[in-house]
Amino acid sequence: MKYVFGSYTLDVRRLQLMRDGAAVPTEPQVFALLRHLIENRDRVVSRDEIFDVIWRDRVVSDAALSSRIKAARAAIGDDGTRQEFLKTLHGRGFQFVGQAEERFDGASTSPASAQPSIAILPTMMVSPTDAQRAFGEGLEDDISAALGRVGTLYVARHSGGSDLKSLAEALGVRYVLELKLRFSGEAFRLNASLLYAERMEEVWADRFEGQLDDPFAAQDQVVSAVLGRLVPNVMMVEVQRAASETSVTDAYHELLRATPLCMRMDAKDNRQAVVHLERALIADPQHALSHAMLAWCLGQQALSEWAPDRDAAFASAMEHGQLALTLAPRDALVLTFVASAEVAAGEHVAARHHLETALDRDPSLAWAWAMLGALETYSGRLSKAIANYERALRLSPHDPMRFSYYFGIGAARYGTGDYEGALPMLEQGYIEAPGSTWAPRLIMACAAEMGNTQRMNEVAKVVRSLKPHATAEELVDSAPIRDQGYRERLAASFRKAGFK
Numbered sequence: 150m151k152y153v154f155g156s157y158t159l160d161v162r163r164l165q166l167m168r169d170g171a172a173v174p175t176e177p178q179v180f181a182l183l184r185h186l187i188e189n190r191d192r193v194v195s196r197d198e199i200f201d202v203i204w205r206d207r208v209v210s211d212a213a214l215s216s217r218i219k220a221a222r223a224a225i226g227d228d229g230t231r232q233e234f235l236k237t238l239h240g241r242g243f244q245f246v247g248q249a250e251e252r253f254d255g256a257s258t259s260p261a262s263a264q265p266s267i268a269i270l271p272t273m274m275v276s277p278t279d280a281q282r283a284f285g286e287g288l289e290d291d292i293s294a295a296l297g298r299v300g301t302l303y304v305a306r307h308s309g310g311s312d313l314k315s316l317a318e319a320l321g322v323r324y325v326l327e328l329k330l331r332f333s334g335e336a337f338r339l340n341a342s343l344l345y346a347e348r349m350e351e352v353w354a355d356r357f358e359g360q361l362d363d364p365f366a367a368q369d370q371v372v373s374a375v376l377g378r379l380v381p382n383v384m385m386v387e388v389q390r391a392a393s394e395t396s397v398t399d400a401y402h403e404l405l406r407a408t409p410l411c412m413r414m415d416a417k418d419n420r421q422a423v424v425h426l427e428r429a430l431i432a433d434p435q436h437a438l439s440h441a442m443l444a445w446c447l448g449q450q451a452l453s454e455w456a457p458d459r460d461a462a463f464a465s466a467m468e469h470g471q472l473a474l475t476l477a478p479r480d481a482l483v484l485t486f487v488a489s490a491e492v493a494a495g496e497h498v499a500a501r502h503h504l505e506t507a508l509d510r511d512p513s514l515a516w517a518w519a520m521l522g523a524l525e526t527y528s529g530r531l532s533k534a535i536a537n538y539e540r541a542l543r544l545s546p547h548d549p550m551r552f553s554y555y556f557g558i559g560a561a562r563y564g565t566g567d568y569e570g571a572l573p574m575l576e577q578g579y580i581e582a583p584g585s586t587w588a589p590r591l592i593m594a595c596a597a598e599m600g601n602t603q604r605m606n607e608v609a610k611v612v613r614s615l616k617p618h619a620t621a622e623e624l625v626d627s628a629p630i631r632d633q634g635y636r637e638r639l640a641a642s643f644r645k646a647g648f649k
Contacts, residue, residue: 152187154234154249157225159183166224178203179220181478186221186235186245188479195242201506202478218243265387266303266322267343269293270313273329281337284364285330288339291372292328298510299380299481317346324352324383335361341375345386353382376513377544384408385549400436403429407439411446412549415584416455422446437477441486444470448490453586454615454627466490474503481511489520495629497524515545515554522557526564529632534561552581560591564635568595586615590624594642609646621648 152159158167161184166173175183185202186194199214218235221227227234234247269292272285297304305322313325329340336358343353357374359367384405391397391405403425410422423446429439447466449455456462470487477483484507491500501524507517522537538557541548548554555578562571572595579588589608596605616624621643625636 151252152249153252154247159187173224175224176220178217179224182217183221186243187249190245190249193238193242193244265324265383267296267324267326268305268317268322269326277332281332284361288368288371289328291368292375295372295376295513313344314346314349322346337361339371343379352386353379373513373544377515381545381548398428398432400429400433400439403432404439404442407442409549411442413584414582419446419449419455435476437473437480437483440469440473440476441483444473444490445486448493452493463494467494479510481507481514485514485517485520492520492523493629497527497631500524513544515541515548516550518544519554519557526557526561527630527632529635531561531564552578556588563591563595564638568598571595572599593646594639597642597645605646619648624648
């Protein structure tokens with residue numbers, strides 16, 4: 150991605166500012182500041198937000214911010230008096246006010262050649278009243294804005310047309326989203342359909358219903374449900390497309406090939422995913438999402454005890470996570486993958502910050518809600534954990550990571566002493582992800598507490614095959630659980646199952 154304004158070009162991929170084709174020396178924090186202001190040029194960016202994006206958890210003075218603003222203005226030929234590009238709004242913050250044109254890398258200026266891209270057509274309504282029309286147009290605006298905040302999607306709006314394939318080609322998008330809204334009194338029904346533009350093939354469809362008595366609340370509910378179900382389906386279609394395009398070896402295709410392997414919770418698949426992600430970073434060392442997913446995969450290896458050197462795997466995960474955050478500090482999916490690695494590594498404060506930032510950008514991101522559930526479980530806030538996991542399931546009931554939501558609910562219920570409620574959820578997750586190393590331990594713990602000796606012995610054999618000489622305390626210590634009560638409960642259950 151490049152942003153062109155005046156005689157300047159901000160090249161996001163190469164982390165470079167240029168004027169008339171010549172590089173302009175720019176410090177990393179100044180570049181990050183310019184990028185964030187340009188990417189959010191439709192609004193005023195507060196001082197607090199800049200501190201959060203540029204310095205994260207570090208405490209710095211107002212003078213540091215003033216210095217970076219001054220340097221950013223100098224880099225783009227602006228100053229505090231003229232403010233042609235960068236305007237100060239006293240008491241509110243800063244805003245990029247120049248005209249910036251987005252351009253995409255490669256021979257084509259179309260984003261469709263790289264990231265998934267989608268055109269949203271005007272919502273179809275039959276003889277709506279003024280209030281119904283306002284509701285439908287507001288719903289369309291909210292869906293477009295929400296999709297626009299998803300870093301992995303490029304979104305276009307259009308007035309529509311009869312030939313959708315020609316329209317998609319003209320806009321340079323890969324998918325077309327059609328919305329049909331019907332009303333019956335105060336009730337409404339939205340039918341959403343996603344078409345793969347090249348073949349005009351429907352690849353996803355769903356139905357959403359509600360009441361108009363509180364239109365804003367209804368819009369929020371529908372937008373959340375649409376994004377929670379649409380975005381994972383888009384990614385799975387992209388994964389299938391990448392599998393068929395075997396000759397393409399760019400960073401994005403290698404990332405897509407890694408995606409289903411990362412999600413299977415299996416040691417062999419995880420190692421192959423790492424191979425694809427390393428290839429992605431050879432093709433493009435600045436590919437933020439590949440760094441973030443690699444951090445997640447390496448964190449999985451360490452937590453699941455698949456890595457020959459657990460500490461080295463965690464260290465590498467944190468290194469790639471930091472690179473991803475430097476490259477894309479406000480991308481919701483990047484933040485979530487990095488936070489997943491941080492959760493595994495026990496870096497709970499950083500993980501919470503990154504997950505909350507991700508959900509601020511995309512409140513419908515089911516995986517982020519699930520990882521927040523994991524944090525609450527490890528901290529002993531079990532009712533919050535269950536609520537977060539259940540929210541993830543509602544948002545994305547057919548998510549490829551659904552097994553982890555079942556695990557999470559089961560783990561939290563176990564911690565409350567609800568063993569009968571925990572066991573079916575853990576068993577369901579284990580069916581969907583039989584390579585998990587933690588599912589059999591929790592199933593064994595539940596079965597031990599319930600007096601189900603047969604099931605306890607069955608899964609104890611699996612646990613011992615993976616950890617032949619482990620004690621109860623060693624099994625507990627291998628998890629990033631902070632809550633002492635949970636740890637003691639788990640150790641007691643393991644001892645009941647025969648682990649000393």
